Amino acid sequence: MGLRLFPVQASTISVETDHLLYFLVAVAAFFSLLIFAAIFYFAIRYRRRSERDLPPAVHGGMALEILWTVIPLGLTMVMFGWDASIFFKESRPQDNSMQVYVVAKQWMWKLQHAEGQREINELHVPLGRPIRLTMTSEDVIHSFFVPAFRVKQDVVPGRYTTIWFEPTKTGRYHLFCAEYCGTNHSRMTGWIDVMEPQDYQAWLDGGAAMGSLAASGQKLFESLACGNCHKPDGSGRCPSLVGLYGRPVQLAGGGVVQADEAYIRESILNPDVKIVAGFQPLMPTFQGLVTEEGVLELIEYIKSLSPAAGTQAGGNGLTPEPNTLKNSNQETPAPIERPGNR
Amino acid sequence: MNTAVLPQRENYLNAGHGLKSWLLTKDHKRIALLYLITISLFFALGGVFATLIRVELLSPNGHLMSSDTYNKMFTMHGVVMIFFFLIPSIPAVFGNFFLPMMIGARDLAFPRINLVSWYLLVIGGALAIFAMVAGGVDTGWTFYTPYSTSYSNTWVIATALGIFVAGFSSILTGLNFIVTVHRMRAPGMTWFRMPLFVWAHYATAVIQVLGTPVLAATLVLVFCERVFHIGLFDPALGGDPVLFQHLFWFYSHPAVYIMVLPAMGVLSELVSTFSRKPVFGYKIVAFSSVAIAVLGFLVWGHHLFVSGQSLYAGMVFSFLSFFVAIPSAIKVFNWTATLYKGSISYATPMLYAFGFIGLFTIGGLTGLFVASLGIDVHVTDTYFVVAHFHYIMVGGAIMAYMGALHFWWPKMTGRMYPEGWAKLSALIIFLGFNLTFFPQFILGYLGMPRRYHTYPDEFQVLHVLSTAGASVLAVGYLMPLVYFMWSLRYGPVAGANPWGATGLEWQTASPPPVHNFDEIPVVTGDAYDYSRVVGEVMEVG
Numbered sequence: 037m038g039l040r041l042f043p044v045q046a047s048t049i050s051v052e053t054d055h056l057l058y059f060l061v062a063v064a065a066f067f068s069l070l071i072f073a074a075i076f077y078f079a080i081r082y083r084r085r086s087e088r089d090l091p092p093a094v095h096g097g098m099a100l101e102i103l104w105t106v107i108p109l110g111l112t113m114v115m116f117g118w119d120a121s122i123f124f125k126e127s128r129p130q131d132n133s134m135q136v137y138v139v140a141k142q143w144m145w146k147l148q149h150a151e152g153q154r155e156i157n158e159l160h161v162p163l164g165r166p167i168r169l170t171m172t173s174e175d176v177i178h179s180f181f182v183p184a185f186r187v188k189q190d191v192v193p194g195r196y197t198t199i200w201f202e203p204t205k206t207g208r209y210h211l212f213c214a215e216y217c218g219t220n221h222s223r224m225t226g227w228i229d230v231m232e233p234q235d236y237q238a239w240l241d242g243g244a245a246m247g248s249l250a251a252s253g254q255k256l257f258e259s260l261a262c263g264n265c266h267k268p269d270g271s272g273r274c275p276s277l278v279g280l281y282g283r284p285v286q287l288a289g290g291g292v293v294q295a296d297e298a299y300i301r302e303s304i305l306n307p308d309v310k311i312v313a314g315f316q317p318l319m320p321t322f323q324g325l326v327t328e329e330g331v332l333e334l335i336e337y338i339k340s341l342s343p344a345a346g347t348q349a350g351g352n353g354l355t356p357e358p359n360t361l362k363n364s365n366q367e368t369p370a371p372i373e374r375p376g377n378r
Numbered sequence: 379m380n381t382a383v384l385p386q387r388e389n390y391l392n393a394g395h396g397l398k399s400w401l402l403t404k405d406h407k408r409i410a411l412l413y414l415i416t417i418s419l420f421f422a423l424g425g426v427f428a429t430l431i432r433v434e435l436l437s438p439n440g441h442l443m444s445s446d447t448y449n450k451m452f453t454m455h456g457v458v459m460i461f462f463f464l465i466p467s468i469p470a471v472f473g474n475f476f477l478p479m480m481i482g483a484r485d486l487a488f489p490r491i492n493l494v495s496w497y498l499l500v501i502g503g504a505l506a507i508f509a510m511v512a513g514g515v516d517t518g519w520t521f522y523t524p525y526s527t528s529y530s531n532t533w534v535i536a537t538a539l540g541i542f543v544a545g546f547s548s549i550l551t552g553l554n555f556i557v558t559v560h561r562m563r564a565p566g567m568t569w570f571r572m573p574l575f576v577w578a579h580y581a582t583a584v585i586q587v588l589g590t591p592v593l594a595a596t597l598v599l600v601f602c603e604r605v606f607h608i609g610l611f612d613p614a615l616g617g618d619p620v621l622f623q624h625l626f627w628f629y630s631h632p633a634v635y636i637m638v639l640p641a642m643g644v645l646s647e648l649v650s651t652f653s654r655k656p657v658f659g660y661k662i663v664a665f666s667s668v669a670i671a672v673l674g675f676l677v678w679g680h681h682l683f684v685s686g687q688s689l690y691a692g693m694v695f696s697f698l699s700f701f702v703a704i705p706s707a708i709k710v711f712n713w714t715a716t717l718y719k720g721s722i723s724y725a726t727p728m729l730y731a732f733g734f735i736g737l738f739t740i741g742g743l744t745g746l747f748v749a750s751l752g753i754d755v756h757v758t759d760t761y762f763v764v765a766h767f768h769y770i771m772v773g774g775a776i777m778a779y780m781g782a783l784h785f786w787w788p789k790m791t792g793r794m795y796p797e798g799w800a801k802l803s804a805l806i807i808f809l810g811f812n813l814t815f816f817p818q819f820i821l822g823y824l825g826m827p828r829r830y831h832t833y834p835d836e837f838q839v840l841h842v843l844s845t846a847g848a849s850v851l852a853v854g855y856l857m858p859l860v861y862f863m864w865s866l867r868y869g870p871v872a873g874a875n876p877w878g879a880t881g882l883e884w885q886t887a888s889p890p891p892v893h894n895f896d897e898i899p900v901v902t903g904d905a906y907d908y909s910r911v912v913g914e915v916m917e918v919g
Contacts, residue, residue, distance in 0.1 A: 039839050043824050056752050057823075064743035067707075071714055071739050075732060078717035079724070082653070087878075089654060089721035090912045096659035096712075104711040105704060112700035115750055120693050122752030127689045142529070176525040177619055179684065179759060183825020186756040190685045192620065193524065194613025197686045210834065214759040214827045216518045218529060219445050222830035 046205040046230065047185035049126055054186070056118050063111055126187065129200035133168035134161070137249070137332040140171065140178040140191045143220035145211065148329065150336060151240055152248045157226030159211065161203055162236035168200040170297055172328050179215035182228055190215055196298045203230040253337025256330055260322070268341075274319060275312045281342040286313040300335050389792070389889040404489035405892060410475035411790070412496050413466060420462040420503060425855065427455035432814075432848040435841045440832040448831040449516040450532065456519030461541050462503050464775055465548055465633065468640035469555070469586075470499070472782045473579045475790065477555060479883035480573045482564025482901065484893045487557040495550035502544030509536035518829060520630075523611035523622040527603040534604060538597045545590045545597075548636070552586030555579050564882070566901035570664070573881050573905045574650075574657055577664040578643025581671040585632045585639075589675070593629035596622070620685050627678035635674040638738075638770060639667055641778030642709055645734055648781050649713045651879040652728035653720025656906035659712045666705035673702040683754045692751055699749035706742050710735060725877065726800040730781030733808045737773025741766060744819065759829075762822025765815045773811055780807070780858070787862065788872030792889045795865040799857060807854035813847025878911050 045051050082091070136159065137148040147155045161167050171180055173193040180199060181188040184207075189199035213224035231239060257263060265274035281300070284292045288311040293299050302309055304326060307319035326334070390407045394400075400408060431451050434442045443451070478486050486492050509515055515537040517526040526534050559580050563572070600622075602608045609615030611622040650657045657663055679687060679695030713735055722728070744766045747753045757763060788794050817840040822828075826837045833841070875884040886895050903910070 040824065040836060041820055053752050053756055056750060057747070060747050060750065060753065064740075064746070067743060068736075068739055071710060072736060074714050075717065075735060078714070078720070079722050079732065082717065082720050082722050084654075084721045084723045088912060090908055091653070091655055091719055091721045093656050093906075093908070094658060094719070095656055096662065100711075100715065101659055101662050101708070105708055108707045109704055112703060112746065115746060116697050116700050119696060119750035119752040119754075123683075123692060123696075123755065124689065126752070126755060127692075176529050177522060177685075181759070181825070181827065183756070188684050188755050188758065192613075192686050194619070195686065210825060212825065212827045212830075216449075216522065216525070216829040218516070218525060219449065221449070222440070222445065222827075222832045225834075 043186075044184045044205070044207070044209070046207060046209055047182075047187070047201045047203055049122070049201060050184065050186040051204075052122050052125070056115075056122060059118070060115065063115075126200075129168040129198060130166040130202075133166040133200055135336075136161075136167060136169050137329075137336075138169050138171035138180060138191065139174060139328045139332070140180070140213070140224075141174040142176065142218050143213070143224035145180075145213075145224070145226050146329065148249055148332060149240070150249050152252065153240060157211070158229065159226070160229045160231060160236060160239050162233045163203055163206055163230055164233070166200055166202040168198060170196050170198050170332070172196050172301075172332075174328050176217045177215050178213045178217050178224065181212045181214035182209055183212070184209035185228075188214055196301060203228075206230045206232060249333050249336040250340040251337075253333035253335070253340075256326070256333055257337055260325070262334075265319070273315075275315060277338050278341045281339045283342070285310075287311060288313045288315070297335050300338055301331050304331055304334060387887060388891060389887065390892050391792075391889050393892045402493070404485070404493055406474050406478055406486045406489065406492055407790075407890065407894075409492050409496050410471050413470040413474060413499070416496070416500060416503065417463050417466050417471065420458050423507075424455055424458035424463055425852065427451050427458065429848065429852060431455060432845040434831070435833075436845050438833050438835050438838050438841075445831045446516060447514075449518075449829070450510075450514035452829055453515050453518050454510055457506060457515070457537060457541065459771075460519055460633070460637075461544050462499070462506065464637045464771060465544075466499055466551075467637070467775065467779050468644060468782060469579060469582055469636075470495075470547075470551055472575075472644065472786060473555060473582075473640060474551070476786065476881070476883050477576055477579055478558060478562065479886070479890065479894050480576050480881050481559065481562060481567050482882050482895065482899045483558060483562035484895070484898070486554045487562055488554050491550050492554055495547040495554070498547035498550070499544050502540045502542070502547065505540030505543060506537055507540075509533035509540065512536065520626060521597075521600060521622075522626075523600065523603070523619045524613070524617070527600055527610075528612045528614065535601060538600055542594055542597045545594050548586045549590045552583035552590075555583040556587065559583075564899050564901055568901075570661065571901055571904055574646035574660065574663055574667075575640075575643035575881075578639045578646070578667045581667040582636055582639045582643075585636050585671050585674065589629045589632040589636070592625060593633075596625040596629065599625070620682065620687065623682050623685055624678065627681040628675075631678040631681065632671075632674040634767075634770065635670050637775045639670060641734065641775045642667065642706075644778040644782045644785075645709075645713060645731055647879070647881065648727050648731040648778075648785060649716050650906045651785070651877050652723045652725055652731065653717050654723075654878065654908045654912070655716055655720045656904065656908075657712065658715040658718075659708075660905070663709055663712050666708050669705040670702065673698065673705070677702050680749055680754070683751055684758055696749055696751045696754075700746070703742060703745060703749065706738075710739055710742070723877075724801075725784075726795075726797060726804055727781045727785035727877075729801060729804040729808075730777050730784065733804065734774060734777040734781065737769050737777060737808075737811065741769030741773055744769065756825075757822050759827055760822035761818040761826045761828055764828050765818035765822060768815045768818075772815070777807075780804070783858070783862075785877070786883075787865070788876050789883060789888045789890070791866060791869075792872055793865045793869030794872045794876065795858075795869055796861050799861045803854050803857035803861075806850060806857070810847050810850030810852075810854050814844050814851055815847070817841075817843045817847075875911065878908070880906050880908060880911050884911075 135150045139146045145157050147159045171191040173191045178191040180191055185201040187199055187201050189197050207230055209228045211226040211228050265272045266277050268276055268278045270276040280295050283295050285295050286292055305323045308317050311317050390405055434448055512533055515532045515534055517530050599610050603610045609617040611617040611619050646657050677699045679691055680699045683692050821840045872888050874888050882899050
């Protein structure tokens with residue numbers, strides 16, 4: 037193999053990032069060499085020949101000052117425009133992304149596919165398909181870093197962060213935790229396996245014993261008796277969750293919030309923070325009752341109740357067929373006729 | 379044995395004897411020496427941690443020490459080097475000693491406060507050392523929450539308290555400098571006749587006074603959450619972990635300029651003295667220090683590009699970060715232009731100045747890489763960032779510190795050091811530094827994360843190169859220790875102005891008398907007027 041001096045390019049963004057890198061290296065090399073050459077030349081050409089040397093005093097030149105202010109400023113503005121455009125692209129997942137959920141903890145990566153596969157410290161993904169990760173942490177801040185893809189995103193407890201990439205080369209790539217997280221930080225590593233789509237499908241089929249994530253979410257939804265209040269037809273004490281995901285929600289006391297993953301998570305764990313207009317703050321918190329993975333399953337289930345949301349909200353290309361899940365709420369007990377919160 | 383005898387004339391060194399005359403001194407020059415001894419010890423301590431880190435990283439499997447120990451090593455290396463060496467370094471030693479002399483004052487505005495500030499550094503340092511001896515701290519020097527407040531089982535509070543106390547030392551030094559520059563200038567010493575070293579320290583002092591209280595408040599909040607479980611940063615207690623990062627970097631990014639602005643001030647003195655020309659674009663260089671101090675407060679968010687702050691916040695901070703690069707670039711161009719048609723001496727301080735310009739240029743230009751969102755996403759928290767900030771901190775600040783030490787040593791001690799050894803050690807430091815840190819740029823772009831005790835085998839070759847460089851660097855740093863000690867006793871006596879420099883500190887004896895000047899100088903011309911000085915040198919010679 038020999039000594040590698042440059043990382044492999046295995047995602048669409050990696051190529052664009054490296055192009056910007058080449059530009060920056062060229063600019064840096066040019067200015068470094070310019071300064072070094074000037075110093076060497078001046079130091080030799082104007083070396084002190086006598087202790088009595090008294091070179092003429094030159095106090096400055098405005099034209100030069102303007103020149104070496106404006107040129108670097110212009111170059112940095114080019115860099116800014118370029119880097120911001122890459123970052124903008126990196127920050128916005130594509131609509132047809134495949135959804136994977138990541139829960140980090142000291143010192144392990146837990147990854148869940150929408151189809152239900154769970155992996156630890158290893159993620160299998162198909163080639164040529166944008167993958168979107170929704171990530172959170174159970175304890176301290178971690179950071180999901182795949183050098184071959186040139187992507188990195190901190191994984192923060194108490195909130196969701198997202199990252200996306202589109203692999204362009206099959207292979208096995210390092211996954212590192214890049215934010216210091218305690219004793220075994222340097223062992224919180226894993227692998228990303230990029231597979232041909234048909235191999236990926238075979239891998240998926242080989243391990244789909246526990247059913248999709250949405251199906252797990254449905255089971256959890258039932259075991260927590262969420263449906264007692266959140267009735268699908270809106271007749272419960274709490275708002276119906278059908279078609280909720282990706283839709284704007286009118287809040288009590290004014291304000292509108294987009295029903296995204298963060299909003300649903302907050303509503304499960306801190307239901308009093310955002311009350312839906314027309315409902316009472318009745319819902320208890322599920323903090324401590326539901327794990328971060330459980331919350332993600334519930335989110336995936338709620339997403340599955342909004343067939344169109346997968347494309348609208350840009351999150352969920354692989355949502356299981358909604359018709360297999362829709363019927364879950366029908367087993368809920370009879371409504372108690374009182375308005376409630378979600 | 380020693381033919382050179384110090385002049386019998388009373389000076390600040392022989393004016394009082396005994397420990398008490400030092401520990402209760404109000405003389406800014408003696409306090410500067412107290413600082414010099416203190417921070418040299420901290421530099422050695424931080425260097426020991428660095429050595430252990432580099433030796434551990436020779437092998438990918440982490441055989442030398444446990445992960446917990448390794449984590450403590452890099453944490454304590456950072457804490458010691460930043461808070462107890464780099465932040466005090468140039469201001470507390472050379473600023474303390476020479477800022478009053480350069481403006482023709484007999485002392486700083488508040489000599490007692492100056493002594494208090496040294497004691498605060500010592501108390502803070504003692505607390506930090508207590509924490510290290512008691513078991514160490516493993517949070518990284520950045521103390522990121524909720525790890526530092528809810529998860530780490532190490533001496534976080536003792537260390538934070540040490541930094542908190544040392545912070546007041548920094549604030550008081552800054553306050554003293556601001557008042558001194560405003561109120562104590564000699565007759566005729568107008569703002570635009572001040573040496574650029576003074577301008578740089580004035581700008582630094584503003585940051586110290588405005589920024590450091592934010593760090594103090596942040597550490598108090600960490601204390602509240604860790605000890606009283608008040609939910610501020612830990613989401614499990616209802617806090618926001620990213621809030622900590624905003625508060626921390628609001629101080630700690632400007633703190634980079636606390637470390638590097640004084641170094642730039644030193645550079646202006648060195649480049650001018652050893653090319654015997656006024657600094658090209660004096661006013662531009664002076665104002666660029668002020669611009670850096672102001673803009674430095676507006677860029678903290680570039681440490682949070684991947685922390686989950688909003689896309690647009692990231693873009694604004696990236697934009698502003700490019701702006702702060704411009705005044706630094708202007709300084710480098712002006713120093714280089716100063717050399718043009720100069721009379722360039724290759725004395726040791728000038729070799730350090732050349733080293734600074736080269737290494738700071740690389741450090742500054744790689745700063746553009748990490749200011750670029752698209753690149754930073756990939757390289758942040760990798761060895762690329764480690765290499766970048768060591769080029770600024772070691773290649774910049776410490777090169778200038780070493781340059782300052784060699785430049786002003788004759789003034790401080792009255793003795794010269796052996797020039798040949800000094801040049802050799804400057805060369806060794808330059809080569810060792812590059813061998814240590816240049817491979818880390820490559821390591822970082824390859825994806826090697828920082829703060830890793832173990833690492834994949836494919837990174838080993840570059841780590842071994844880096845450790846080899848660190849050994850060379852260590853030799854380079856040990857040499858001055860030996861020849862400076864030697865020169866205290868055997869060094870040739872230095873005259874009042876061995877370099878033919880223009881600053882007022884060179885117009886008085888070496889070592890200076892207790893009150894700096896026999897007569898308060900009256901300033902009649904610009905800084906860096908060599909026609910006056912070369913005349914003097916000729917008279918002497």
